[in-house]
Amino acid sequence: MWRLHRAAVTCEVCQSLVKHSSGIKGSLPLQKLHLVSRSIYHSHHPTLKLQRPQFRTSFHQFSSLTNLPLRKLKLSPIKYGYQPRRNFWPARLAARLLKLRYLILGSAVGGGYTAKKTFDQWKDMIPDLSDYKWIVPDIVWEIDEYIDLEKIRKALPNSEDLAKLAPDFDKIVESLSLLKDFFTTGSPGETAFRATDHGSESDKHYRKGLLGELILLQQQIQEHEEEARRAAGQYSTSYVQQKRKVTDKEKIDQLQEELxxxxxxxxxxxxxLEKENKELRKLVLQKDDKGIHHRKLKKSLIDMYSEVLDVLSDYDASYNTQDHLPRVVVVGDQSAGKTSVLEMIAQARIFPRGSGEMMTRSPVKVTLSEGPHHVALFKDSSREFDLTKEEDLAALRxxxxxxMRKNVKEGCTVSPETISLNVKGPGLQRMVLVDLPGVINTVTSGMAPDTKETIFSISKAYMQNPNAIILCIQDGSVDAERSIVTDLVSQMDPHGRRTIFVLTKVDLAEKNVASPSRIQQIIEGKLFPMKALGYFAVVTGKGNSSESIEAIREYEEEFFQNSKLLKTSMLKAHQVTTRNLSLAVSDCFWKMVRESVEQQADSFKATRFNLETEWKNNYPRLRELDRNELFEKAKNEILDEVISLSQVTPKHWEEILQQSLWERVSTHVIENIYLPAAQTMNSGTFNTTVDIKLKQWTDKQLPNKAVEVAWETLQEEFSRFMTEPKGKEHDDIFDKLKEAVKEESIKRHKWNDFAEDSLRVIQHNALEDRSISDKQQWDAAIYFMEEALQARLKDTENAIENMIGPDWKKRWLYWKNRTQEQFVHNETKNELEKMLKCNEEHPAYLASDEITTVRKNLESRGVEVDPSLIKDTWHQVYRRHFLKTALNHCNLCRRGFYYYQRHFVDSELECNDVVLFWRIQRMLAITANTLRQQLTNTEVRRLEKNVKEVLEDFAEDSEKKVKLLTGKRVQLAEDLKKVREIQEKLDAFIEALHQEK
Incomplete structure (x- = not known):
């Protein structure tokens, strides 16, 4: 019983511990009890026979409350007997609450960590903008250092001041409404007074008075302006108008010339560009792909014949020969209607025209052929002009x-060069016509003096072809006695076997001519002293340049239907209208072609055989290259030589640049910097003088001299590559072309404008540096100084020798004598040398008493001398003495680097002149390096670009190529190429002509 009672007491104590303990949790494993049984098994319980567990003394710190002092445990009163208590709901509730708190805290910590990780991931995905800070200029980041933004903010007005400055929109709206009412319909005064009626009675009188004053003031201003304008116009109207007319005319002429x-x-x-496109198309067509059969385009007969005439035209103009292939030559007096007749045959207004002014300035060859569309195009262009559209017609004219203006040379009015035009359209007769400039009788102002003779020579050159058809145009509205062209035609074709006479402006002739029989005499060939195959009368319009071809044709048909000349049988039906004329000319043209083309082909075959034989005998090992092919070959050689400039080694560039630059500036360095500074007594003055003179030299002259030297060096290297012999295979036929390209490229090339500024900074920094780092640089500076001084000493010795004449050795060996002047110079030199021996530290200039002493000493020996001669001799003698002294000092400074490096002060070894020459040498090296970089990186490429531009310009200028590529070989190759091309085209045309038969 006692044991049971003790166990019960112990259980009560345990319950009190569980209920009241808040600071300490022992090692009793309460939480490890079984979930079903919550009773505490005590060691003294009678039902237990388990071993008593050892008491654990370790404590777990769950919070900061673990350090609190222990409470006194309040024991429950002892009850005897065993009463087990199993109701631990506070402990269970506390455990659950503690679990919930840990869940909440854990969730909060975990959520915070997850949010932080997510934020870090998002931040990592944003690009680092610090890498792009270089985009923003540095001045933006440093703006707060230069601009006080706070001061600016304080200086700006605040919102209240801005509100005061802002306009009053209510007043503006009111003023606008008043102005609107003021400018309504009606008289200004009435409208204004009517507008004032809408206000209150108190404002009406005020507004009426104000608006009335405004109206009165406006009327007075207008009256004063009119009076001033009237008064000024009385004195200056006529002068201003005349001056304005002259000025406007000059401006119009100038603008037209510029345009x-x-x-x-x-x-x-x-x-x-069209030429390049044509050549590229030719290359594409010539490329023969295996397995691909190119479709050969079939050309019309007239197109093939026109191509032959084009080639022959170039051949005739270049080699002063004349082919005998047929063509229709349109000749006539100026303003006789040649162009109009040609336009009626071509059924389009294609030529420029002017009232009485010469518009045809060069021959125009028009090839007419039949086609589905009415179009025109030039032989050297792929653009087609639609002749049914007025815009294309204007563009074609x-x-x-x-x-025409391009063909006319400067100082001339007309040109013999031919413009080739192809016109295709439905119903056109196939033929080739040449429109020539109109024959004139008098040379007017603005024309070249030889215009009349040039037109006659061009016309004769075309008409003297025995197979040419002459279409003689005669103006019917003027007297026959005023005709010039009929005499010319009668001389070229006296029998009239290839002449067709055309009388134009018959409508005007019928009205103006008193006797209609005169027109009949002209058409029958009885009035003019010439003969013709046929005579035609046509009407080519009413004189209005804006008339269409259809309107002119209708007018012509209507005129001849109603004409008395046709009704009275003075004119026959087949002799009128341009349609009949076109058919007759076409038939005559093709008849002449069939009769003469084979004969012309045979003559060109013989010419080709002769030329090929001459080439084989004279140039058996050379390929036949015409002028264009030779130019392309020379172009490739020149570009290869320019590219070879980039292969020059940097060392070679820097050596020649440094040497050339020193040759250019050495005189200035020694005469203007070194010698004046060397006359000073101490090193401080020497350095100051040198620094000042170097600064002035760098700011003004040195960069410009350096750029000039670099440009001259580039020219010399470029000329060397262009002119150096290439061995036995060198072809001297390109020499003139290469020389011209070289001169033109050098003339166009200009050095970069910013080069001098960058050079100035680099040279200034190089000359400011005085720190010689090692003995090798010191020795190099001494060697450089010795070379410069030795060269100057040699020049001075030569000057003294020329001054005093030959010495005794030359006088005895070469039988030379001194002149009287040389004798005086020699005596003066000897006297001055004695003075220098007495005082070796003599200053650079002679005092007046010293000059007098020298002169007296010479006079005592019977030598009369002028003071100026003494000064001149002294200059050379002292210069030689100074240079020798400087060279001796330079030898002493060879062992002075240690003193210079340790900054020892030794008057005998003050080697400031060595430091000066080291600075000059370093500046030369840095400048040469900078110029070499500019040359290789920029200027060589720019020169290559200029050479390419010059070659492109020369390639377009045929006269330039003829002038630069000359010789018998070139001429023979050109003849061969042209004759072969003509013969091949003639053979193809003859074959097509036979097939058509």
Whole structure:
């Protein structure tokens, strides 16, 4: 019983411990009890026979409350008997609450950690903008150092001041409404007074008075302006108008001239691009891909014949020969209607025209052929002009005028160069016509003096072809006695076997001519002293340049239907209208072609055989290259020589640059910097003088001299590569071309403008440095100084020798004598040398008493001398003495580097002149390096670009190529190429002509 009672007491104590303990948790494993049984097994319980566990003395710190003092345990009263108590709900509730707190705290910690990780991931995904800070200029980051933003903010007005400065929008709206009412319909005064009626009665009188004053003031201002304008107009109206007319005319002429030059410039560019496009197309067509059969385009007969005439035209103009292939030559007096007849045959207004002004300035060859669309195009262009559209017609006329002006040389009015134009359209007769400039009788102002003779020579050159068809145009509205062209035609074709006479402006002739029989005499060939195959009468319009071809044709048909000449049988039906004329000319043209083309082909075959035989005998081992092919070959050689400039080693560039630069500046360095500074007595003055003179020299002259030297060096190297012999295979036929390209490229090339500024900074920094780092640099400076001084000493010795004449050795060996002047110089030199021996530290200039002493000493020996001669001799003698002294001092300074490095003060070894020459030498080396970089990185490429531009310009200028590529070989190759091309085209045309038969 006692044991049971003791166990019960112990259980009560345990319950009190569990209930009241808050600071200490012992090692009793309460939480490890079984979930079903919550009873405490005590060691003294009678039902237990377990071993008593050892008491654990370790404590777990769960919070900061573990350090609190222990409470006194309040024991429950002892009850005898065993009453087991199993109700531990406070402990269970505390355990659950503690678990919930840990869950909440754990969730909070875990969520915070997860949020932090997510934020870090997002931050890592954002790019690092610090790498792009270089985009923003440094001045933006340093702006607060230069600008006080706080002061600016204080200086700006605040919001209240800005509100005061802002306009009053209510007043503005009110003023606008008043102005609106003021400018409504009606008289200004009435409208203004009517607008004031809408206000209150108190404002009406005020507004009426104010607006009335405004109206009165406006009327007075207008009256004063009119009076001033009237008064000024009385004195200056006529003068201003006359001056304005002259000024406007000059401006219009100047603008037209500028516009013409601009158009010609772009015309040349367009022709160059079209030429390149044509050559590229030819290369593509010539490329023979295996397995691919290119479709051969079949050309029309007239197109093939036109190509032959184009080639022959170039051949005739270049080699002063004339082919005998047929063509229709349109000749007539100026303003006789040649161009109009040609336009009626071509059924389009394609030529520029002017009232009485010469518009046809060069021959225009028009090839007419039948086609589905009415179009026109030039032989050297792929652009087609739609002749049914007025815009294309205007563009075509403008293009023809531009080409004419381009062909005309400076100082001339007309040109023999031919413009080739192809016109295709439905119903056109196939033929080739050449429109020539109109024959004139008098040379007017603005024309070249030889215009009349040039037109006659061009016309004769085309008409003297025995197979050419002459289309003689005669103006029917003027007297027959005033005709010039009929005499010319009668001389070229006296029998009239190839002449067709055309009388134009018959409508005007019928009205103006009193006797209609005169027109009949002209058509029958009885009035003019010439004969013709046929006679035609046409009407080519009413004189209005804006008329269409259809309107002119309708007018012509209507006129001849109603004409008395046709009704009275003075004119026959087949002799009128341009349609009948076109058919007759076409038939005559093709008849002449079939009769003469084979004969012309045979003559060109013989010419080709002769030329090929001459080439084989004279140039058996050379390929036949014409002028263009030779130019391309020379172009490649020149570009290869320019590229070889980039292969020059940097060492070679720097050596020649440094040597050339020193040769250019050595005189200035020694005469203007070193010698004046060396006359000073101490090193401080020497360094000050040197620094000042070097600074002035660097700021003004040195960078410019350096750029000049670099440019001259580049020219010399470029000339060396262009002119150096290439061995036995060198072809001297390119020498003139290469020399011209070299001169033009050098003339166009200009050094970079910013080079001098960068050089100035580099040279200034190099000359400011005085620190010689090692003995090797010291020795190099001494060697450089010795070379410079030795060269100057040698020049001085030569000057003294020329001054005093030959010495005794030369006088005895070479039988030379001194002149009287040389004798005086020699005596003066000897006297001055005695003075220098007495005082070796003599200053650079002679005092007046010393000059007098020297002169007296010479006079005592019977030598009369002038003081100026003494000064001149002294200059050379002292210069030689100074240079020898400087060289001796330079030898002493060889062992002075240690003193210089340790900054020892030794008057005998003050080697400031060595430091000066080291600075000059270092500046030369740095400048040469900088110029070499500019040369290799920039200037060589720019020179290569200039050479390419010059070659492109020369390639477009045929006259330049003829002038630069000359010789019998070139001429023979050109003849061979042209004759072969003509013969091949003629053979193809003859074959097609036979097939058509």
């Amino acid at each position: 013409l030059h601009t158009q010609l410039k772009y015309q040349r560019i367009l022709e160059r 403008h293009e023809i005028e531009l080409r």
